[in-house]
Amino acid sequence: MSSATYTRYELLRTVRERRLMIFGFGFPLVLYFVIAVPNRHMEDFAGSGVTAPLYYMVSLASFGTMMSMVSLGGRIAGEREAGWTRQLRITPLSPRSYLRAKVMTGYTMAALSLGLLYIAGAALGVSLSASEWIKTTLLIAVALLPFAALGIGLGHLLTVDSVGPAIGGTVSLLALVSGTWFPVTSGFLHDLGQCLPSYWLVQAGRVSIDGQPWGALGWAVVLGWTVVLVAFAGWAYMRDTGRV
Amino acid sequence: MPGELEAIRLEGLVKSWKGPSGPVRAVRGLDVTIARGETVALLGPNGAGKSTTIDMILGLARPDAGHVSVFGRAPSDAVKAGLVGGMLQTGALIRGLLVRELVSMVASLYPDPLDIGEVLELAGLTDAAGQRTEKLSGGQTQRARFAVAVVSNPELLILDEPTVAMDVEGRRAFWVAMRAFAARGKTVMFATHYLEEADANADRAVLLAHGRIVADGPTTEIKGRVGTRTIRATLPDVAADELAALAGVNSAERHGDAVILVCSDSDQVIRELLPRYSAARDIEITGAGLEDAFVRLTGEADDDEIPATGTEVQSAR
Numbered sequence: 001m002s003s004a005t006y007t008r009y010e011l012l013r014t015v016r017e018r019r020l021m022i023f024g025f026g027f028p029l030v031l032y033f034v035i036a037v038p039n040r041h042m043e044d045f046a047g048s049g050v051t052a053p054l055y056y057m058v059s060l061a062s063f064g065t066m067m068s069m070v071s072l073g074g075r076i077a078g079e080r081e082a083g084w085t086r087q088l089r090i091t092p093l094s095p096r097s098y099l100r101a102k103v104m105t106g107y108t109m110a111a112l113s114l115g116l117l118y119i120a121g122a123a124l125g126v127s128l129s130a131s132e133w134i135k136t137t138l139l140i141a142v143a144l145l146p147f148a149a150l151g152i153g154l155g156h157l158l159t160v161d162s163v164g165p166a167i168g169g170t171v172s173l174l175a176l177v178s179g180t181w182f183p184v185t186s187g188f189l190h191d192l193g194q195c196l197p198s199y200w201l202v203q204a205g206r207v208s209i210d211g212q213p214w215g216a217l218g219w220a221v222v223l224g225w226t227v228v229l230v231a232f233a234g235w236a237y238m239r240d241t242g243r244v
Numbered sequence: 245m246p247g248e249l250e251a252i253r254l255e256g257l258v259k260s261w262k263g264p265s266g267p268v269r270a271v272r273g274l275d276v277t278i279a280r281g282e283t284v285a286l287l288g289p290n291g292a293g294k295s296t297t298i299d300m301i302l303g304l305a306r307p308d309a310g311h312v313s314v315f316g317r318a319p320s321d322a323v324k325a326g327l328v329g330g331m332l333q334t335g336a337l338i339r340g341l342l343v344r345e346l347v348s349m350v351a352s353l354y355p356d357p358l359d360i361g362e363v364l365e366l367a368g369l370t371d372a373a374g375q376r377t378e379k380l381s382g383g384q385t386q387r388a389r390f391a392v393a394v395v396s397n398p399e400l401l402i403l404d405e406p407t408v409a410m411d412v413e414g415r416r417a418f419w420v421a422m423r424a425f426a427a428r429g430k431t432v433m434f435a436t437h438y439l440e441e442a443d444a445n446a447d448r449a450v451l452l453a454h455g456r457i458v459a460d461g462p463t464t465e466i467k468g469r470v471g472t473r474t475i476r477a478t479l480p481d482v483a484a485d486e487l488a489a490l491a492g493v494n495s496a497e498r499h500g501d502a503v504i505l506v507c508s509d510s511d512q513v514i515r516e517l518l519p520r521y522s523a524a525r526d527i528e529i530t531g532a533g534l535e536d537a538f539v540r541l542t543g544e545a546d547d548d549e550i551p552a553t554g555t556e557v558q559s560a561r
Contacts, residue, residue, distance in 0.1 A: 003352075003353070005348070005349070005352035006349055006352050006353060009341060009345055009346075009348070009349035009352075012340070012341065012345065013338065013339070013340035013341055014340070016340040017340060078338070078339070079338055081336075082335060082336035082337060082338055083332055083334045083335030083336060084335070084336075084337070084338045086304060086332055086335070087330075087332060087335060087392065089303075089304060089323075090302045090303070090304065090323050090328065090329075090330045090332075091323070091350065091353045091354070091396070092323065092324045092325070092326055092353055092354060092355075093353045242304075242305070242306075
């Protein structure tokens, strides 16, 4: 009787999901080589302060990991449609263990996506000290919290038909505003981006130039969104399962 | 739970749902006790309140009034203790797992599950164990859902219309599996709208119509009560009471010039009816559909509130 076995099968199902493999893993990796290879000698890439291979390693990792997290919603909506969520509610699996398994699945997929891009980055000459690698990874992990909550919330709120476009649209828009495709260093988009956790996800790559790439604003935005979206996910879950 | 003789006790159970055109009173006061080891059919037409009742027994819905206990505890506690297994009415399987993996995944949530191979054999899935859940046929899917419901080795198994969408052979195999499980001394409750299924597979049937119990007893007895025929005839100027007194007539109703006689023995009734009331014409004899029988039984049980036609109950779920 353990939720570890349950989580293991959740992961197995997820790894077998082709769409996530393509958009969460394959797509960022291919784009990375397409974008970063021609620019691999740029030291200060488009005013970002870091080299192009480092910038794109983190920005595309932010895309892949965001996708890994938010696509939790697609699987949850599918499980609801199949009546599986109700089936689980008549097992001893607690809501806490259920949600923990979802979050852990999201993080595991994100870690795989991140690992692949780190390897690709290293292959293109990204070199960080051990502590910089760790710091970047930890910042990304923290900045993914609001996206885990967003995915869970959308999954319990939307139908299986509407959740796909909602996820795709949200992630693409966030990626655009937050500098995934190109650094956004000034103007309205920059101001808007600074208010979003995805911007700070991309900024985690600045560890090598200033030891604290987030500052107070970054932490406030990331943690603020975490609080808001965890509340949203909690509300959507309660509404869906009728525990209100 | 040890020593507890009652598997399920429902007392004064009431539940309404929010429907598109106002509240739907799905369950309107149920009192029933199911003893350990019984196999009970919850029999009723669509919208009778079967699924709503089951949802409350499983802790998926909270009663508006009344009380549910399962092995002497709250439903959610019985579920947490792994005493209850359920196969819900609507449901598919999650994708991306082999049948064996799916059953193992569910087994891992329970303290003392059955052996996976044993469950797959019981459910008739041994040959499909290595197949992906999304590749199963309709009947296999239902059997996999059955395996998910019994893998915990529950004391109480609840099945909500388990054979819907199965072919004849699939049904037969399914009930064999269910009876094999019940034979282990388990309590089983299943919802169905087929009288034959209840008759063949349960010791006792609880008939629901419009959210109330209209009959409760051994299946043989229930079958006698609802296995009736209806005679419909145009016959003005004869009091319904007079017709009701004919041998073989359970009840008589008048609708304008037409009379409707619910009969326990329609052959005998027609023999008496024609010589005595030669004006009777447009005679139709129909085997009462279960739904008609239920509506009639509800009428008997509840004179002050004759149920309307089935329109309001269609949206109960």
